[in-house]
Amino acid sequence: xxxxxxxxxxxxxxxxxxxxxxxxxxxxxxxxxxxxxxxxxxxxxxxxxxxxxxxxxxxxxxxxxxxxxxxxxxxxxxxxxxxxxxxxxxxxxxxxxxxxxxxxxxxxxxxxxx
Numbered sequence: 683x684x685x686x687x688x689x690x691x692x693x694x695x696x697x698x699x700x701x702x703x704x705x706x707x708x709x710x711x712x713x714x715x716x717x718x719x720x721x722x723x724x725x726x727x728x729x730x731x732x733x734x735x736x737x738x739x740x741x742x743x744x745x746x747x748x749x750x751x752x753x754x755x756x757x758x759x760x761x762x763x764x765x766x767x768x769x770x771x772x773x774x775x776x777x778x779x780x781x782x783x784x785x786x787x788x789x790x791x792x793x794x795x796x
Contacts, residue, residue, distance in 0.1 A: 690761070692760075692761065693748075693749075693752055693759045693760075693766070694752065695752050695755075695758055695759075696752060696753050696754070696755050697755055697774065698754075698755030698756075698771060698774045698775045698777070698778035698779070699755075699774075699777075699778055700755065701753075701754055701755040701778065703779065705753070705754050706754050706755070706756070706775075706778075706779055706782065708754075709750050709751055709753070709754035709756060710754075710756075710782075710786050712747070712750070714737045714738070714739055714743075714744075714747050715747050715750060715751055716786060717735070717736070717737050718735050718737060718747060718748070718751065718757075719751070719756060719757075719770060719783075719786065719787070720786075720787060721735055721736070722757065722768060722769065722770040723770055723772070723783070723787050727769040727770075728760070728762075728767045728768070728769050729767065730767060730768050731765040731766065731767055731768075732744060732745075732748060732759075732765075732766050732767075732768065748768070755771060755774065755775055755778065756770065756771060756775055757769070757770060757771065758771050770783075
C-alpha cells in the first residue's frame with residue numbers, strides 16, 4: 683500500500699512587475715483582501731499563518747483571497763511545517779506601483795469626515 687504524502691503543492695507567485703494596475707486595484711478593492719493586507723503590513727514578515735487573520739470568511743474563501751493576493755503580486759507565501767506563512771511584498775509592490783500601498787494602508791477617517 684502506497685503512503686500518501688501530506689505535503690501540499692507550493693503556492694504560485696506573480697511578481698509585481700508582471701501585474702497590470704487594474705489587477706492590483708481589483709485585489710485591493712475587496713474588503714477581506716484589504717484587511718489581510720493591512721494586518722500583514724502591521725506584522726513581522728513570515729510571522730502570520732493563513733488562519734491567523736481576523737476575517738469573516740471560511741477556509742475555502744480565505745484560500746481564494748490569498749490566491750488573488752498572490753496573483754496581484756501583493757503577498758508571498760511559504761510552508762513552514764504544517765503552517766503556510768505570509769509576507770507582504772511591500773518593497774517589490776512599491777517599486778511597481780509607487781504610493782499605492784501607502785494610500786490603502788492609511789487609516790480611514792471616521793464617517794462624515796473628509
